[in-house]
Amino acid sequence: QVQLVQSGAEVKKPGASVRVSCKASGYTFTTYYIHWVRQAPGQGLEWMGIINPTGGSTTYGQKFQGRVTMTRDTSTNTFYMELSSLRSEDTAEYYCARSYYDILNCDYWGQGTLVTVSS
Amino acid sequence: QSALTQPPSASGSPGQSVTISCTGTSSDVGGYNYVSWFQKEPGKAPKLLIYEVNKRPSGVPDRFAGSKSGNTAYLTVSGLQAEDEADYYCSSYAGDSRGVFGGGTKLTVL
Numbered sequence: 001q002v003q004l005v006q007s008g009a010e011v012k013k014p015g016a017s018v019r020v021s022c023k024a025s026g027y028t029f030t031t032y033y034i035h036w037v038r039q040a041p042g043q044g045l046e047w048m049g050i051i052n053p054t055g056g057s058t059t060y061g062q063k064f065q066g067r068v069t070m071t072r073d074t075s076t077n078t079f080y081m082e083l084s085s086l087r088s089e090d091t092a093e094y095y096c097a098r099s100y101y102d103i104l105n106c107d108y109w110g111q112g113t114l115v116t117v118s119s
Numbered sequence: 120q121s122a123l124t125q126p127p128s129a130s131g132s133p134g135q136s137v138t139i140s141c142t143g144t145s146s147d148v149g150g151y152n153y154v155s156w157f158q159k160e161p162g163k164a165p166k167l168l169i170y171e172v173n174k175r176p177s178g179v180p181d182r183f184a185g186s187k188s189g190n191t192a193y194l195t196v197s198g199l200q201a202e203d204e205a206d207y208y209c210s211s212y213a214g215d216s217r218g219v220f221g222g223g224t225k226l227t228v229l
Binding site: 035037039044045046047050059061062095097102103105106107109110111112 | 157166167219220221222223
């Protein structure tokens, strides 16, 4: 069965970086794009960006340009999202999710990774 | 890219119908037939309810229906049930592989 399994919760200090992983299984890795979406406490869903598993090309949301890097490792079927220069406003649940085209119509989602930014 | 506009709340009694709107621009909702709707419950990952404006994934009840007119998309939930109480988010393709979500609507079943 299709699964996207994310890494565990993280606590980071302001200014640090965090890397969240998302391991895909149960489908052909190169067939589906991966989006990263976050939800801060009490806030709505926010699209961060997308990575094409074939070739690794990325598109990032304007808000995250310069601070986010999305990569993939084809040898382990794992996607990564790294966010740098963390601030308290980055405290959120981070999700990876797949879509067949580069369209935000994701049918399977990871379980979420809570990132807490606190001094 | 600005978030799509949704009403913050909606409500209805069991058995009734409720419609949630999602307003964007000609650069997103109005420009493409790639509007999706997600149901989000606390502590759970979002669940895809509707894609490509009005298509339902396997397993989603036909009580959920999507439509679009111009720059505004709609999610209609018919025959409201207590289990439908959740947050609902629309999303749209915004060109150049970009996506955008709405601000979310909290649906209360009275």
